[in-house]
Amino acid sequence: MTIRVAVGHRTSYRFDRPINVGPHQVRLRPAPHTRTPILGYGLRIEPADHFINWQQDPFGNFVARVVVPERTTELSFEVELIADMTPINPFDFFLEEDAEQIPFAYSADDQADLAAYLEIDDDGPLINEFVAQIDRTPQPTMDVLVDLNRRVLDAVTYGIRIEAGVQTSDETLGKGTGSCRDSAWLLCQVLRHLGLGSRFVSGYLVQLAADERPVDGPAGPLEDFTDLHAWTEVYIPGAGWIGLDPTSGLLAGEGHIPLAATPHYRGAAAVTGAIDPCEATLEYANTVTRILETPRTTQPYRPDQWAAANAVGAYVDQRLTEMDVRLTVGGEPTFVATNAQEAPEWNTDADGDEKRRLAEELVAGMRAELAPGGLLHVGQGKWYPGEPLPRWARTVFYRHDGEPIWADDRLTAGPTGPAVVEDGEAFANALAANLGGAAPDSGVEDASAGVPVIRAYQDPVYHLW
Incomplete structure (x- = not known):
């Protein structure tokens, strides 16, 4: 793709x-x-x-x-x-063993080669205070870099500055605002205070609008966009130069096209000269x-291909209607959360707190959109081989004519209501009585009174198999 x-x-x-x-x-x-x-x-x-x-x-x-x-x-x-x-994975590298945690020491050769990239230009009180708040205990290298990127993002509100030049680190921290080049230079200096070689990068930033808006997280640009931009690169043995964009808090990817990378921002200006x-x-x-x-998962067809497919579907629907063919369609889509995709509830466990919460939101939204007045039923679903218990199923029953089955939503209990087991027993007894049955201990034996409520017990012996 x-x-x-x-x-x-x-x-x-x-x-x-x-x-x-x-x-x-x-x-x-x-x-x-x-x-x-x-x-x-x-x-x-x-x-x-x-x-x-x-x-x-x-x-x-x-x-x-x-x-x-x-x-x-x-x-x-x-x-x-x-x-x-082409999508680029910014984490596609293997660090040298002695650089897997920060702090680490460069080799003598690297130290000499990186001399210009280790020089501290800004040493004011605000940047020293900023650096003093950083945890210096040994931590995974990428965790530290991602955190530093985020810290600068949180400390500096982005703003467009038409003035030439770059603010000092103390100016940027003092104002709390800056352009992309101000944030990039600040991160450069922070990294050097930590003993890490860094360089200032100017280049093009290309951002393309997503085919689909994400459910979670920022939506990104609504339209395709490009501009001159600035970010930071840090040198880590084994990975080389890693791009960090403190304006967005992200690592540099395919949308970051560098034009110049230098120890000082003065050497990275797009155009310099005199008149x-x-x-x-x-x-x-x-x-x-x-x-x-090219076709991709989120947009597999061109607009004209999609229009042609819709036209064929409309034609098929028309023919089926003319021939009075009645069809129903069943499906079983599988949903996986955007976050925590490796959690057991999205792989091996039948249920889980987050899965249950999202299921409640989904079925409530579907009922409101597709089946207003429908009856929500929470009960037994499929029982897969190897699983000790059947899965829960959340089902909405509704009438095609639009008449409500359940008119008063106030009578629908929420998933986290105060009911206990005894409330369920009382409800079963009341339901049986209204249907002509009898409670288990009522002593009623008259067959005309209906079948009494029968208690069900868990069989512990079965689970010993």
């Missing part, structure tokens, strides 16, 4: 008069370490009269050095790339377009 998208980006500067433009460094090409397959890439620069030389900076990032020899009233950079949004003093207007745009979608 894959979705292929075209990502477009345009940054344009318009000047109030012809000016000299100095050499510019452009970091708008996916970095060598990007994991999202890039099938095509193009960079268009205006004015057309320019020179471009592709280079790699000291950290391996692609940089286009652009020289404009003549005065110009416009300078624009337009990128188009094709990417396969003559002038009045300038900035225009900025990002687009994402789906150009290929």
